[in-house]
Amino acid sequence: MQAIAEVSLSEERTTEAQDFDALFREAGPGVFRTLYAYTGGRRDIAEEAMAEAFARALARSGAIRDPVAWIYRTAFRLANEELRAERRRGPAPNEAEAPPPELSGLIDALRRLSPNQRAAIVLRHVLDLDVPEVAKRMGTAAPTVRVHIHRGRKRLRELLGAEEIDDA
Amino acid sequence: MPERWEQELRKLRDVDLDEKAIRERTERGPSSHRRPSRRNPFVAGVVAGAVAIAGIAALWQLDRNINGTGDTPGDLPTPEPGAPGVVTIDIRRSSDETGDPEAIARLGSQEQRICPDHWTLVGPDGTEGTTIFDCGQGDVFLAPAGTPITVAGDFATVNVTTRVGGDRIPGSSDIVPALDAGSILTLAYEVTWDDGSEASFWLLLTVQETESTTEEAGIVVWIYGLGERSTDVPIITMTYGGKTKRGCTEAFEWALPDGTRVDEAAGRSGSILVQCPYDPLFRVPPGIPITLEVPTATEVFATRTMTPFYEGKDGFGASIRWPGGAGDFSVSFEVVGEAGSRQVVLDCPTEDRVPFFTPDGPRILPGGSAYIQGNMEGFQQADVIEQMTTHEGGGAGGWDGTWQVVRNGSVIATVEFPMLSGVACRGSGIAGV
Numbered sequence: 001m002q003a004i005a006e007v008s009l010s011e012e013r014t015t016e017a018q019d020f021d022a023l024f025r026e027a028g029p030g031v032f033r034t035l036y037a038y039t040g041g042r043r044d045i046a047e048e049a050m051a052e053a054f055a056r057a058l059a060r061s062g063a064i065r066d067p068v069a070w071i072y073r074t075a076f077r078l079a080n081e082e083l084r085a086e087r088r089r090g091p092a093p094n095e096a097e098a099p100p101p102e103l104s105g106l107i108d109a110l111r112r113l114s115p116n117q118r119a120a121i122v123l124r125h126v127l128d129l130d131v132p133e134v135a136k137r138m139g140t141a142a143p144t145v146r147v148h149i150h151r152g153r154k155r156l157r158e159l160l161g162a163e164e165i166d167d168a
Numbered sequence: 169m170p171e172r173w174e175q176e177l178r179k180l181r182d183v184d185l186d187e188k189a190i191r192e193r194t195e196r197g198p199s200s201h202r203r204p205s206r207r208n209p210f211v212a213g214v215v216a217g218a219v220a221i222a223g224i225a226a227l228w229q230l231d232r233n234i235n236g237t238g239d240t241p242g243d244l245p246t247p248e249p250g251a252p253g254v255v256t257i258d259i260r261r262s263s264d265e266t267g268d269p270e271a272i273a274r275l276g277s278q279e280q281r282i283c284p285d286h287w288t289l290v291g292p293d294g295t296e297g298t299t300i301f302d303c304g305q306g307d308v309f310l311a312p313a314g315t316p317i318t319v320a321g322d323f324a325t326v327n328v329t330t331r332v333g334g335d336r337i338p339g340s341s342d343i344v345p346a347l348d349a350g351s352i353l354t355l356a357y358e359v360t361w362d363d364g365s366e367a368s369f370w371l372l373l374t375v376q377e378t379e380s381t382t383e384e385a386g387i388v389v390w391i392y393g394l395g396e397r398s399t400d401v402p403i404i405t406m407t408y409g410g411k412t413k414r415g416c417t418e419a420f421e422w423a424l425p426d427g428t429r430v431d432e433a434a435g436r437s438g439s440i441l442v443q444c445p446y447d448p449l450f451r452v453p454p455g456i457p458i459t460l461e462v463p464t465a466t467e468v469f470a471t472r473t474m475t476p477f478y479e480g481k482d483g484f485g486a487s488i489r490w491p492g493g494a495g496d497f498s499v500s501f502e503v504v505g506e507a508g509s510r511q512v513v514l515d516c517p518t519e520d521r522v523p524f525f526t527p528d529g530p531r532i533l534p535g536g537s538a539y540i541q542g543n544m545e546g547f548q549q550a551d552v553i554e555q556m557t558t559h560e561g562g563g564a565g566g567w568d569g570t571w572q573v574v575r576n577g578s579v580i581a582t583v584e585f586p587m588l589s590g591v592a593c594r595g596s597g598i599a600g601v
Contacts, residue, residue, distance in 0.1 A: 024194075032183070047193070058197075144301065161172035164171055
């Protein structure tokens with residue numbers, strides 16, 4: 001009986017690992033890019049928040065009905081906590097890594113939006129999610145998301161320009 | 169063709185993550201991860217009963233291991249203590265966190281962010297931006313009648329109105345009025361600032377039980393559906409001895425009016441349920457009544473009507489159904505004190521008390537109340553089957569002892585566990601009596 005239990009436990013763990021792997025591959029890049037924007041280009045905070053959120057999700061495997069949305073919300077909260085903590089204590093000299101040159105203009109503009117505006121804009125315009133899905137991942141109501149997107153777009157137009165660009 | 173800002177934004181699609189490093193970090197586990205403690209025996213009993221009777225298999229998944237995000241069940245919200253015995257409303261033009269207006273209510277250890285209805289902000293260039301909010305209060309905020317209310321902040325003017333059930337109560341903006349415990353006040357604050365900005369906020373304040381009434385009433389458990397006290401989760405509170413603490417929302421699912429479904433893993437404000445520690449919320453005496461208040465429910469199943477006669481950790485569980493959803497809840501308490509010679513007494517005349525004996529045949533073997541219900545006949549769905557005494561050195565799970573069956577508030581049978589002999593009121597149907 002014990003052997004059967006051990007085999008099924010082992011199978012369960014293998015399945016969990018496979019599920020987690022698929023989840024990481026599917027959602028990981030989007031989570032990271034959103035966090036990268038949310039934190040205003042803070043790769044260190046984005047990576048740590050993402051890893052911690054995935055680790056927590058993995059630890060409670062099976063108890064989360066919508067893991068992707070859960071990971072986003074948890075990661076936002078963790079990143080926000082870290083940013084707030086950093087504001088209180090001030091960043092260590094080597095913590096705030098400068099963004100790469102090709103992103104510096106964008107990151108500079110994003111930093112002038114609120115974190116929620118950044119998240120809403122990235123989820124909507126980079127990950128191409130619809131508003132209800134953005135709301136789900138941010139853990140807020142759709143009308144609030146629309147406000148964040150509206151304000152964020154307006155600000156980005158002012159900061160980065162609204163002229164049409166040849167996409168080719 | 170995209171606009172320039174959109175094209176700039178698309179550069180984020182090329183930002184790569186350091187997958188190897190993040191995977192390695194993930195595999196090390198949560199940073200302050202604690203292994204889940206075993207569910208304590210009462211909860212196992214609570215859940216077993218709920219599973220058997222209400223068919224909530226999902227409860228067994230709920231030995232969750234969440235690490236400290238959101239509110240922790242137990243003492244109502246969090247740090248930054250307000251002035252003792254005074255509700256303080258702190259209203260600011262710009263929060264440190266977001267730069268937006270914010271209002272926070274505090275009383276003792278409770279802290280509640282107050283919902284804005286709208287705000288109109290005037291920028292440095294004189295332009296105005298108005299935002300309307302679809303906002304709900306995140307938690308219960310409790311204050312006893314007679315508690316002073318003070319308002320502070322950086323505003324120029326504030327106008328306060330107080331309503332109960334839509335009726336305005338003049339002159340009650342600076343003190344919690346003497347209303348029945350459980351009454352809900354809506355305090356509305358309309359403020360303006362010197363720069364021309366304005367905002368309005370509202371706070372739901374629940375009038376708290378006073379010590380004298382709760383001692384007489386025993387334990388009172390309130391359960392609130394989604395949106396009644398929180399837009400994040402349905403909430404259970406336990407009141408005893410003049411104090412109210414929050415219990416565990418074990419699981420829930422809800423359908424919002426717009427068709428959106430939310431559940432414990434997908435709350436509306438990033439709220440996910442936190443680990444239920446199952447530490448006792450209160451120390452209570454044996455044999456006191458537990459009153460359950462769920463005014464908006466359509467279906468109620470509870471696991472206890474009173475505290476047991478034996479000492480030790482125990483608790484109360486409930487499965488509730490509302491028009492919009494359903495949830496499972498628990499509160500933990502520790503029974504302390506001698507029950508003396510208290511025994512279970514049936515609520516029927518002596519001549520109608522009929523003994524019954526151990527049934528023949530094989531038995532199914534779930535534990536707790538499920539064992540009794542599964543091996544005997546005559547139970548109705550809303551019957552409460554609760555353990556009242558325990559044998560010294562009782563069997564697995566500590567379930568050996570005398571159990572009582574309560575139907576519509578009356579004790580209709582006693583059952584000895586595990587023998588399944590006992591006494592039932594004639595006509596109850598229990599064990600065919």
